[in-house]
Amino acid sequence: MAANSHGKTNGSTRWVGTRPVRPDGVDKVTGRARFGADVHLPNMLVGKVLRSPHAHARIRSIDTSAALALPGVKTVVTRDDFNDLPSEFVPAGEMLVNYRDVVRNVMAREKALFEGHPVAAVAAVSEKVAREALALIKVDYEVLPHVLDVVEAMAPDAPLLHEDMITAGVDPAPTTPSNVAKVVEFKIGDVEAGFAEADIVIEREFSTQPVHQGYIEPHSCIANYSEDGQAELWCTTQGHFVVRGHCAKLLGMDVSKLRVTASEIGGGFGGKTVVYLEPVALMLSRKSGQPVKMTMTREEVFQASGPAAGTRVWAKVGMTNEGRITAGEAVLKYQAGAFQGSPVQPGCMCAFAPYDLAHVKVVGYDVVVNRPKVAAYRAPGAPQSEFAVESIIDELAKRIGMDPVELRLKNAAKEGTKAAYGPTFGPVGLVETLEEAKAHDHYRAPLKPGQGRGVASGFWFNIGGETCATLNLGEDGTIALVAGTPDIGGSRASLCLQAAETLGVDVERIRPLIGDTSTLGYTFLTGGSRTAFASGMAVVEAARDMIRQLCERAAKIWDIPAEAVEWIDGEARPAGSNAGEFEPLSLADLARLAGKSGGPFVGRAQINAQGAGPSFGTHIVDVDVDRETGRVTIERYTVIQDAGKAVHPSYVEGQLQGGAVQGIGWALNEEYIYDDKGRLQNPGFLDYRIPVCSDVPMIDTVIVEVPNPTHPYGVRGVGETPIVPPMAAIANAVDSALGLRFTDLPMSPPRVLKALGDARVPEAA
Amino acid sequence: MRYEAPESVEGAVALLGGGGPRGRVLAGGTDLLVQLRAGVVAPELVVDIKRIAETREIREADGMLVIGAAVSGAELGEHPVAKALWPGVVESAELIGSTQIQGRASLAGNLCNASPAADTVPALVAAAATCKIAGPDGVRRIPVEDVCTGPGQLSLGDGEFVVAFEFPKRPLRSADAYLRFIPRTEMDIAVVGAGVNLTFDDGGRCVAARVALGAVAPTVILVEEAGEALVGTTCDAAALQEMAAAASAACRPIDDKRGTVEYRTEVAGVLATRAAGIAAQRAKGSQ
Numbered sequence A: 001m002a003a004n005s006h007g008k009t010n011g012s013t014r015w016v017g018t019r020p021v022r023p024d025g026v027d028k029v030t031g032r033a034r035f036g037a038d039v040h041l042p043n044m045l046v047g048k049v050l051r052s053p054h055a056h057a058r059i060r061s062i063d064t065s066a067a068l069a070l071p072g073v074k075t076v077v078t079r080d081d082f083n084d085l086p087s088e089f090v091p092a093g094e095m096l097v098n099y100r101d102v103v104r105n106v107m108a109r110e111k112a113l114f115e116g117h118p119v120a121a122v123a124a125v126s127e128k129v130a131r132e133a134l135a136l137i138k139v140d141y142e143v144l145p146h147v148l149d150v151v152e153a154m155a156p157d158a159p160l161l162h163e164d165m166i167t168a169g170v171d172p173a174p175t176t177p178s179n180v181a182k183v184v185e186f187k188i189g190d191v192e193a194g195f196a197e198a199d200i201v202i203e204r205e206f207s208t209q210p211v212h213q214g215y216i217e218p219h220s221c222i223a224n225y226s227e228d229g230q231a232e233l234w235c236t237t238q239g240h241f242v243v244r245g246h247c248a249k250l251l252g253m254d255v256s257k258l259r260v261t262a263s264e265i266g267g268g269f270g271g272k273t274v275v276y277l278e279p280v281a282l283m284l285s286r287k288s289g290q291p292v293k294m295t296m297t298r299e300e301v302f303q304a305s306g307p308a309a310g311t312r313v314w315a316k317v318g319m320t321n322e323g324r325i326t327a328g329e330a331v332l333k334y335q336a337g338a339f340q341g342s343p344v345q346p347g348c349m350c351a352f353a354p355y356d357l358a359h360v361k362v363v364g365y366d367v368v369v370n371r372p373k374v375a376a377y378r379a380p381g382a383p384q385s386e387f388a389v390e391s392i393i394d395e396l397a398k399r400i401g402m403d404p405v406e407l408r409l410k411n412a413a414k415e416g417t418k419a420a421y422g423p424t425f426g427p428v429g430l431v432e433t434l435e436e437a438k439a440h441d442h443y444r445a446p447l448k449p450g451q452g453r454g455v456a457s458g459f460w461f462n463i464g465g466e467t468c469a470t471l472n473l474g475e476d477g478t479i480a481l482v483a484g485t486p487d488i489g490g491s492r493a494s495l496c497l498q499a500a501e502t503l504g505v506d507v508e509r510i511r512p513l514i515g516d517t518s519t520l521g522y523t524f525l526t527g528g529s530r531t532a533f534a535s536g537m538a539v540v541e542a543a544r545d546m547i548r549q550l551c552e553r554a555a556k557i558w559d560i561p562a563e564a565v566e567w568i569d570g571e572a573r574p575a576g577s578n579a580g581e582f583e584p585l586s587l588a589d590l591a592r593l594a595g596k597s598g599g600p601f602v603g604r605a606q607i608n609a610q611g612a613g614p615s616f617g618t619h620i621v622d623v624d625v626d627r628e629t630g631r632v633t634i635e636r637y638t639v640i641q642d643a644g645k646a647v648h649p650s651y652v653e654g655q656l657q658g659g660a661v662q663g664i665g666w667a668l669n670e671e672y673i674y675d676d677k678g679r680l681q682n683p684g685f686l687d688y689r690i691p692v693c694s695d696v697p698m699i700d701t702v703i704v705e706v707p708n709p710t711h712p713y714g715v716r717g718v719g720e721t722p723i724v725p726p727m728a729a730i731a732n733a734v735d736s737a738l739g740l741r742f743t744d745l746p747m748s749p750p751r752v753l754k755a756l757g758d759a760r761v762p763e764a765a
Numbered sequence B: 001m002r003y004e005a006p007e008s009v010e011g012a013v014a015l016l017g018g019g020g021p022r023g024r025v026l027a028g029g030t031d032l033l034v035q036l037r038a039g040v041v042a043p044e045l046v047v048d049i050k051r052i053a054e055t056r057e058i059r060e061a062d063g064m065l066v067i068g069a070a071v072s073g074a075e076l077g078e079h080p081v082a083k084a085l086w087p088g089v090v091e092s093a094e095l096i097g098s099t100q101i102q103g104r105a106s107l108a109g110n111l112c113n114a115s116p117a118a119d120t121v122p123a124l125v126a127a128a129a130t131c132k133i134a135g136p137d138g139v140r141r142i143p144v145e146d147v148c149t150g151p152g153q154l155s156l157g158d159g160e161f162v163v164a165f166e167f168p169k170r171p172l173r174s175a176d177a178y179l180r181f182i183p184r185t186e187m188d189i190a191v192v193g194a195g196v197n198l199t200f201d202d203g204g205r206c207v208a209a210r211v212a213l214g215a216v217a218p219t220v221i222l223v224e225e226a227g228e229a230l231v232g233t234t235c236d237a238a239a240l241q242e243m244a245a246a247a248s249a250a251c252r253p254i255d256d257k258r259g260t261v262e263y264r265t266e267v268a269g270v271l272a273t274r275a276a277g278i279a280a281q282r283a284k285g286s287q
């Protein structure tokens, strides 16, 4: 067989790189799309969670009798319904989870560890009854001192969240418990020697606040547990196979008995890679024998679902007067929330990744505090550490009067650079994004008086992983594409394009579907910017499998050897000595003849995608600062990023714009405000200020394409890198405008005004 | 919960003061329905006043404007006379919420929700608007600044409700303006609000000035010293500076999640200055 149309793109593609209307678009704009809360079942009950009003408290007892006695209440669950699980780490997205902690996060056991921690749940005939029942549950709490700040939590006299937590990664192991779950270190070369080579060394301390992913759709699910021990679960998630695994573990079920369907998803950004309501809904359904639906309120989303880690970062960078960076060092302290597992490790790995450096040392601390357990949020861990490093790089450039893009170009990581975290980069596009930035009209446009411009670069690894896909050829020659990765960023469109390209058929003939956990083999979740890459590879593989079958079938029909058939432009053609002997058979012809010639065609792939391509980006931003109110206005913003290959450029642009906007919110306004009892004061979008449309200008994008050699069309992930540079880019722009360097986020109006006032007060004599 | 939608002022007064369960007035519902859903309030009776014609009218007689209590922000924003006479009041109403909220939100609802940060109230106070209030004892009129007595607290008696806002006659060379500060550009609550209403003589001297501030005290405040700082001046830089200082000095804000005491105090002066600048510009344009 000599199938030639699939494989390398050779620069010319027919479908990959085009912008057809997304297959899920019409349903979304007409309201027909079914999100997490859009399913209703006969006899359905409503489940509601009772949450801890305390940031830290021992739970002495829980009395549910009055709630159970309320008419309309069908069942109640508490910690007693879940079996304890041993400590065991498993991957969930780009983070690890420990089942001992998952079972406690889902339902508090010994202690409530943050305000909003679930303590009990009820299933009742209506939401009203369920809420009344919650008020009847009596919980006897012993309120304990709490700690919210990462540095305070590391102090020797801090209240302990887990009395048995011994810091891992320290030799010898400490003998007393603390809130530091682990210490990690990454190092190459000798930083002392590196700093000795430097003419200028800048070190500073930075802080970032926890920020929520801000998905508009709250967590929601519906569970239906039958008498024979099987269950169905419908939920909004980035990975239904992962949900199945976690739920089966927590409920002691076989995974084959639990079928999980992913709904349409109203945003996830990493935050929908863990379970909250799902195991509780299943338990309520198991106990009541009725379907149970649970939906969080916005307040619950903020109180109890994972933000990105708040951090304290110290960083130090040395440079020669000619602009050569000689060494970088950083210490990262990341809040994990109530249970260990902050993304401090990727934070360490990414901190200096954009630079080709001989001497780097980064130490990271994973610290528990009385806040909700952090979850992944676009490039988890990277924005916080790169904010610190990219701020110092800007300061170094200003110190020697060198253009900041030039300074980055001088030191940029490229193919062959050995990254401080281990690997040697293959082809990567940082230099290309910097060259594009330098050449971009935005970078040269004059600024108005008082405005400032900033740039920053960013890095994220991207991942591959276990992935399955199926292509079912219908009798009329159209195709159902089944993938196992929920579509959170337009991936159905890009998977169809990759299948169309490989098969040589019109993309309109391919209809995509996200299959449930019983229709496909195990498929890891949508995260790590892996979907267009890994599900894309699986789809290409499945298309090749189908082409192989189609060519064999044509050979059988023509009665020639399979090797003598090639697949070109969506049809089987006789090749070699048989060339021109038979009329080509199109996909539609073969589909029509399938039944009579040997049976249906199904292309399958089950892969463990390797060789994800890291993505670099460079952002340019212009800001205006109102010196009397402290408001920072984003006047112009350009994102330049290496996509490897933009399969559907509109959705790549959408990712770049979305990441930048979320970064703008992180930089300027988003923060969690707690009172002195550790209670969240702003659990809603009114006072937790993500940007609204009128807060941001149209975000300009430039897609750079340095192909990833391991993907058939060169795809890299693009979804995460764009949230990495904005915080530093904006801080650098504010510094250009005001001559004031902000090291603490957010740069909200009161903070900016205060800094301006402090700067006006002449230094005391 | 009982819902009633009377068609006359008397009908509404009878329901509200009828000795039955204490009722709640419903205008646009953009505060009340949110509070109902959140369980903050649970009235037994809700009296919708939108079917009472007088609450939905914008009238002008002898240069005096009357705006019905339940007129929506969107209706006000499209009313050429209201816009020409009281641009500051209209712009304050148009700042409320979003397009959807604008279709419902009313001046009386904004006032009677009794939030210190309500956007239209500083503009109404600066305008020296009067509330026409109907109740079991008939109709009475009080200045807008006398309606709220504290956060969530009103001076209205049992069975009373606001029927309309009455505005004084607009002199020549006179205009108003409202500005608020929010960290975002929309869909937010004022951290500080400033309404300013100015009148000039034909020599360009300010003859009357009212400055009102929102979100800097338990209720919206009329800062008389700030107004006095402008009267007799051309609203030059020095006068504006004095006015700003008076405005900041009158602030008695709290520290909360929306702003610090220092921030609110400083920005109150800034916004009052900017609003005065706009009002002065408009007044000159209206000659």
Ligand SMILES: Cc1cc2nc3c(=O)[nH]c(=O)nc-3n(C[C@H](O)[C@H](O)[C@H](O)COP(=O)(O)OP(=O)(O)OC[C@H]3O[C@@H](n4cnc5c(N)ncnc54)[C@H](O)[C@@H]3O)c2cc1C
Residues within 6 Å of the ligand: B024, B025, B026, B027, B028, B029, B030, B031, B032, B033, B034, B049, B069, B070, B095, B096, B097, B098, B101, B104, B105, B106, B107, B108, B109, B110, B111, B112, B113, B117, B118, B119, B120, B160, B161, B162, B163, B187, B188, B189, B190
């Ligand atoms: C998304 C959103 C955004 C918002 N943005 C803003 C904003 O930017 N600025 C701002 O100031 N507000 C804002 N609000 C609050 C609200 O929209 C305003 O306060 C609005 O003006 C209320 O008017 P209403 O007619 O909807 O009041 P309603 O909800 O009908 O009533 C509010 C209160 O006043 C009482 N009441 C109403 N009419 C009368 C009357 N005639 N006599 C006596 N009592 C009465 C009611 O009983 C109730 O207690 C926002 C609200 C939402 C939901």
